[in-house]
Amino acid sequence: MLVASFVETKKQSIITEKDLNLLWRIVKTNWYIPILIVPFFYLAGYFYAYKQIDVFQAQTQLLLNKNDEYSSGNVVTDAGALYIDNSNEMKVIGSYDIMKETMRRLKDRLQVSYYIVGRVRVTEQFNGLPFEVIVSNVNRSWYEVPLDIRIVDYDHYEITLPDKNVQPIKGEFNKELINVDFNITIRRTSIFDKDLVASFQSTNYQIIIHSTEWLITNFQMGMSVENPEYTNILEIKMKDIIPERALLVLDTLNQVYTENTLKSKIELNEKTIVYIDKQLDEISYNLKNIEDTMQSYKSRKNILDLDWERSDYFEKLSTLDRQRNTYNFEIEALNDLEKYIIEDKDPQFLPPNVFVIEREGFMKTAVNELYTKQIELNQTYSKAKENYPGITDLKQAINKLKQDLLIYINNARKATQKMIENVNTQISSYIGGVQQIPTKQRDILNIQRKVNVSEQLYNFLLERRANTRIARASIIPNVKIIEQPRNMGVVEPNKTKIINSFMSFGLMIVFVIIALRIFFFTRIKSVNHLKELTDLPVIGVLPLLKVSVDKGIVVDEQPNSKISEAFRNLRTNLQYANIDAQARSFLVTSHAPGEGKTFTSVNLATILAKTGKRVVILELDLHKPRVYKVLNAQPTIGISTHIAGLNSFDEIVSKTIIENLDCVFAGPIPPNPSELVLSEKLKELVLACKERYDFVIIDTPPAGLLSDAIYLMQFVDASLFVLNTKSANKKVVNFVQNLAAANKIKNMFLILNGVRSLSGKYYYKGYGYTYGYGYGYGYGYGKGYGQGSYKKI
Numbered sequence: 145m146l147v148a149s150f151v152e153t154k155k156q157s158i159i160t161e162k163d164l165n166l167l168w169r170i171v172k173t174n175w176y177i178p179i180l181i182v183p184f185f186y187l188a189g190y191f192y193a194y195k196q197i198d199v200f201q202a203q204t205q206l207l208l209n210k211n212d213e214y215s216s217g218n219v220v221t222d223a224g225a226l227y228i229d230n231s232n233e234m235k236v237i238g239s240y241d242i243m244k245e246t247m248r249r250l251k252d253r254l255q256v257s258y259y260i261v262g263r264v265r266v267t268e269q270f271n272g273l274p275f276e277v278i279v280s281n282v283n284r285s286w287y288e289v290p291l292d293i294r295i296v297d298y299d300h301y302e303i304t305l306p307d308k309n310v311q312p313i314k315g316e317f318n319k320e321l322i323n324v325d326f327n328i329t330i331r332r333t334s335i336f337d338k339d340l341v342a343s344f345q346s347t348n349y350q351i352i353i354h355s356t357e358w359l360i361t362n363f364q365m366g367m368s369v370e371n372p373e374y375t376n377i378l379e380i381k382m383k384d385i386i387p388e389r390a391l392l393v394l395d396t397l398n399q400v401y402t403e404n405t406l407k408s409k410i411e412l413n414e415k416t417i418v419y420i421d422k423q424l425d426e427i428s429y430n431l432k433n434i435e436d437t438m439q440s441y442k443s444r445k446n447i448l449d450l451d452w453e454r455s456d457y458f459e460k461l462s463t464l465d466r467q468r469n470t471y472n473f474e475i476e477a478l479n480d481l482e483k484y485i486i487e488d489k490d491p492q493f494l495p496p497n498v499f500v501i502e503r504e505g506f507m508k509t510a511v512n513e514l515y516t517k518q519i520e521l522n523q524t525y526s527k528a529k530e531n532y533p534g535i536t537d538l539k540q541a542i543n544k545l546k547q548d549l550l551i552y553i554n555n556a557r558k559a560t561q562k563m564i565e566n567v568n569t570q571i572s573s574y575i576g577g578v579q580q581i582p583t584k585q586r587d588i589l590n591i592q593r594k595v596n597v598s599e600q601l602y603n604f605l606l607e608r609r610a611n612t613r614i615a616r617a618s619i620i621p622n623v624k625i626i627e628q629p630r631n632m633g634v635v636e637p638n639k640t641k642i643i644n645s646f647m648s649f650g651l652m653i654v655f656v657i658i659a660l661r662i663f664f665f666t667r668i669k670s671v672n673h674l675k676e677l678t679d680l681p682v683i684g685v686l687p688l689l690k691v692s693v694d695k696g697i698v699v700d701e702q703p704n705s706k707i708s709e710a711f712r713n714l715r716t717n718l719q720y721a722n723i724d725a726q727a728r729s730f731l732v733t734s735h736a737p738g739e740g741k742t743f744t745s746v747n748l749a750t751i752l753a754k755t756g757k758r759v760v761i762l763e764l765d766l767h768k769p770r771v772y773k774v775l776n777a778q779p780t781i782g783i784s785t786h787i788a789g790l791n792s793f794d795e796i797v798s799k800t801i802i803e804n805l806d807c808v809f810a811g812p813i814p815p816n817p818s819e820l821v822l823s824e825k826l827k828e829l830v831l832a833c834k835e836r837y838d839f840v841i842i843d844t845p846p847a848g849l850l851s852d853a854i855y856l857m858q859f860v861d862a863s864l865f866v867l868n869t870k871s872a873n874k875k876v877v878n879f880v881q882n883l884a885a886a887n888k889i890k891n892m893f894l895i896l897n898g899v900r901s902l903s904g905k906y907y908y909k910g911y912g913y914t915y916g917y918g919y920g921y922g923y924g925y926g927k928g929y930g931q932g933s934y935k936k937i
Contacts, residue, residue: 162676165672165673165676166676169669169670169673170658170662173661173666173669174657174658174661177654177657177658178651178654181650181653181654181657182647182650182651182654184650185646185647185649185650185653186643186646186647186650188646189642189643189644189645189646189647190643192642192646193637193639193642193643194639195264195265196637196639196642197265197267197268197385198385198634198636198637199383199384199385199634199635199636199637200383200384200385200386200387200390200631200632200633200634200635201381201382201383201390201631201632201633201634201635202381202382202384202387202390202391202393202394202629202630202631202632203379203380203381203382203394203627203629203630203632204379204380204394204395204398204625204627204628204629204630205377205378205379205380205625205626205627206377206378206380206398206401206623206624206625206626207376207377207623207624207625207626208230208233208376208377208378208622208623209376209622229534230371230376230378231371231534232520232523232524232527232534233378234369234370234371234378235527236401236404236523236527237369237378237380237397237401238364238367238369239527240360240364242397242400242401242404243360243363243364243367243397244356244360245400246363246393246396246397246400247356247359247360247363248356249396249399249400250392250393250396251356251359252278253389253392254354254359254389254393255279255353255354255359256276256277256279256351256352256353256354257351257352257354258270258273258277258349258350258351259290259349259350259351259352260347260348260349260350261292261348261349261350262348266350268385268386269386270386270388270389271388272335273333273335273349274295274332274333274335274336274340274344275293275295275301275317275330275331275332275333275336275349276330276331276333277328277329277330277351277353278328278329278330278331279326279327279328279353280320280327280328280329281326281327282325282326282327282328282353283324283325283326284355285325286325286326286353287353287354287355287358288352288353288354288355288358289306289352289353290306290350290351290352291303291304291305291306291350291351291352291353292304292348292349292350293330293349293350293351294312294345294348294349295341295344295345295347295349296314296345297341297345298317298336298338298341299316299317300314300315300316300317301314301315301316301317301330302314302315303315303321315330317330317331317332317336318330318331318332326353363382363393366382366383366384366390367380367381367382367383368380368381368383369381377626380394380397380398381632382394382629383635383636387631390629390631391629391630391631394629395628395629398625398629401623402621402623402625403621405621405622405623406619406620406621408519409619410616410619412515413612413615413616413619414616416612417609417612417613420605420608420609420612421609423605424602424605424606424609427598427601427602427605428602430598431595431598431599431602434591434594434595434598435595437591438588438591438592438595441587441588441591442588458589458592458593460574461571461574461575461589461593462589462592462593462596462597464567464570464571464574465571465593465597466596466597466600467563467567468564468567468568468571469597469601471560471561471563471564471567472564474556474560475557475560475561475564478553478556478557478560479557481511481549481553482550482553482554485514485546485549485550485553486550506548506552507552507556510545510548510549510552511549513545514542514545514546514549517538517541517542517545518542520538521535521538521539521542524538666873666874667869667870667871667872667873668867668869668872668873668874668877668896669869669899669900670896670899671685671896671899674867674872674877674894674896677874677877678877678880678881678894679881680865680880680881680884680892680893680894681721681893681894682893682894682895682896683714683717683718683721683864683893683894683895684710684711684713684714684717684864684893684895684896685710685713685895685896685899686707686710686711686714686740686744686895686896686897686898686899687706687707687710687898687899687900687901688869688898688899688900689707697746697747697750697774697775697802698743698747699711699747699750699751699754700750700801700802707747708751711747711748711750711751712751714748714751714895715748715751715752715755718730718862718893721862721891721893723861723862723891726861727861727862727891728834728838728839728840728861729830729833729834729839729840729841729842729859729860729861729862730748730839730840730841730842730860730861730862730863730864731842731844731853731856731857731859731860731862731863731864732744732745732748732841732842732843732844732864732866733844733845733846733847733853733863733864733865733866734846734847734848734865734866734867734868735846735847735848735865735867735871735872735876735879735880736846736848736849736871737768737846737849738868738871739846739866739867739868739871739872739897740866740868740897740898741843741844741846741866742765742770742771742774742843743774743897744864744866744895744897745761745771745841745842745843746761746771746774746775746843748841748864749761749802749805749839749841750802750805752838752839752841753802753803753804753805754802754803754804756804757804757838757839758804758806758836758837758838758839759804759805759806759837759838759839759840759841760797760805760806760807760808760833760836760837760839760840760841761805761806761807761808761841761842761843762783762808762829762830762833762840762841762842762843763782763783763807763808763809763810763843764783764810764821764826764842764843764844764845764852764856765810765843765844765845765852766783766784766810766813766814766817766818766820766821766845766852767813767817767845767850767852768845769809769810769813770843771807771809771810771843772807772809772810775800775801775807776801777798777800777807777809779798779809779811780811780812781795781796781809781811781812782796782808782809782810782811782812783796783808783809783810783811783820783826783829784810784811784812784813784814784817784820785811785812786811786825786829787820787823787825787826787829788814793829793832796808796809796811806837808829808833817852818850818851818852821852821855821856822855827859830842830856830859831859840860842856842859842860844856847865847883848876848879854883854887857887857889861891862891862892862893863889863891863892863893864893864894864895865880865892865893865894865895866895866897867880867894867895867896867897868897868898869896869897869898869899869900870898872896880892880894
């Protein structure tokens with residue numbers, strides 16, 4: 145049970161030795177990439193962050209409806225939760241008109257931006273410069289154009305235009321500079337001292353003149369308005385690279401917005417006073433006419449006094465007449481209000497006589513509420529579309545108020561008319577009695593009654609005017625500044641974040657490069673790596689030799705070297721390889737030139753010959769023969785001449801400097817090498833070699849370029865495919881596997897050549913050997929043995 149459990153646990157292991165080997169191989173071959181790339185991106189991010197300009201943020205807070213009268217905001221209920229909607233006021237603060245008025249007030253401070261041009265970056269300045277620019281007039285084409293200013297001396301300066309073909313413009317401080325394009329004045333500031341002229345001359349200054357539209361757009365983009373949840377507080381934030389400028393803009397914006405909230409109330413108050421003054425003028429004029437009429441009548445009729453009894457009688461009649469006039473005035477006011485409601489007049493002009501009527505309760509409250517809601521509706525129209533929910537709510541509320549007011553007006557008018565009828569009845573009764581009074585006295589009393597009525601109305605209007613003026617003094621804004629503008633410090637850029645972003649991008653590049661190297665450029669450097677990629681047996685490993693040689697047999701020249709030991713191991717592995725019969729013939733090939741197949745063929749044959757066995761090498765790379773160079777031979781005949789019938793088998797067999805090792809060279813390069821390989825004589829040649837020798841080693845062209853090796857594999861006991869660490873990759877391994885599977889090749893073995901380090905007691909630091917040649921297949925029979933291009937690498 146324990147053994148079974150251990151085996152099951154091992155099978156379920158998440159990380160295997162193969163995974164660890166893969167990870168170590170990736171680290172070992174790519175460790176330098178992050179060391180090079182990540183610091184580079186860190187420095188790039190640091191430099192980029194240094195080049196960025198710090199952005200500051202200023203903030204102020206406003207309390208809306210400070211008397212807890214939530215008239216501007218809408219109280220909205222959402223899922224039982226009560227909150228205040230101040231979105232209208234937020235849009236008003238950020239509106240174009242509010243910002244336009246703010247910029248108008250600050251135009252002298254903000255229209256011109258000042259810069260100091262340094263070697264690395266350009267820095268904007270707001271205070272502390274030796275001069276200031278006053279713009280009287282400027283052509284629109286000069287807006288947002290940088291102008292370089294150089295201080296020549298204490299009294300003079302020079303302006304350089306962007307167009308280098310235009311001569312610089314010279315000007316004098318504190319005097320107007322008039323040009324066809326602008327009219328400006330550059331004045332010295334308090335810090336411009338004669339002793340500092342030299343330092344000012346060495347500084348490069350630059351100015352940019354801004355249009356009002358640019359200023360409005362720029363500061364609107366930098367401003368944000370927030371309303372903390374469940375509060376009536378607005379937080380106004382302004383971002384700017386100069387904190388003093390942001391504070392100045394916010395402070396002025398607060399003033400403009402506060403004044404805007406009072407504007408409609410003050411306008412209504414002023415229009416009411418104007419209306420009352422107009423009525424007073426008319427009454428004064430009428431009163432003067434009545435008094436003149438009375439004086440004229442008394443003079444004409446020689447009247448000096450009236451009887452007290454009759455005077456009291458007429459006084460009652462005068463009182464009734466005054467009541468009737470008052471009622472008529474009220475009816476007129478009610479008619480004006482009804483006309484105003486029905487015709488839907490401009491809400492900015494509510495009939496002032498409505499405010500003269502001394503009616504308390506529903507009438508006064510409803511009229512004021514109607515006026516306020518219509519003003520709010522107009523303001524909402526200027527900031528929102530027709531389908532905005534707030535507009536629909538306001539319209540419904542206004543219609544409801546109008547309906548209630550119209551009903552109230554109709555009822556009030558009927559009641560007042562009945563009062564007039566009652567007064568008229570009493571007046572008629574008194575007039576009947578008055579007819580008994582002498583005509584002179586009656587006329588005097590009538591005139592006096594008109595005087596009394598006009599005087600009382602005049603006094604009434606004077607009182608209303610005084611009350612209206614007092615009411616204006618009590619008009620206060622619904623906004624209170626609870627936090628003056630203050631600097632919140634640097635908010636942008638987040639330099640740490642920028643540097644981290646650059647480093648993250650660098651790491652991403654590192655991963656991409658490593659991934660590309662893994663999938664497309666990873667070379668097979670070790671036996672373990674090769675075994676992970678294929679099921680074909682790896683029968684030999686040859687170390688990388690660092691000393692380059694063109695000729696010679698390394699196992700003969702350096703018998704105690706590491707490479708010689710590797711070939712002995714290869715010989716042993718071949719003897720004990722799992723082959724059906726004892727292997728006596730071997731074909732050596734590779735995927736491409738320069739991988740060491742000829743080097744392997746010659747040295748393998750040599751190491752076999754040193755055991756006392758008779759060995760022959762068949763140089764069947766008829767396209768680019770190489771064996772003769774390694775063996776330091778200059779044959780003139782060979783396989784090509786034998787197949788052509790020019791030489792017998794015995795004639796083409798050559799002895800070598802190695803005992804027991806013969807070689808059948810390729811011979812002159814034929815014009816049709818591949819066709820010779822397919823000939824029947826070649827097959828007979830191979831069989832003859834097998835009969836005469838203990839081992840046959842066949843050196844063939846690269847299988848990745850030519851099919852000769854694939855055809856010849858049928859005549860040997862085992863095929864040896866040489867892979868070199870400098871070019872072997874997964875694609876090559878797949879090629880070998882597909883080759884073996886497609887052609888049903890048995891006994892295909894792999895040899896890994898060029899391994900940099902081999903573990904074990906035979907580690908050897910000594911001679912090295914690199915080997916390669918180029919393939920440029922040219923044809924030409926009889927033009928010389930070994931024709932082709934050879935190069936040492």
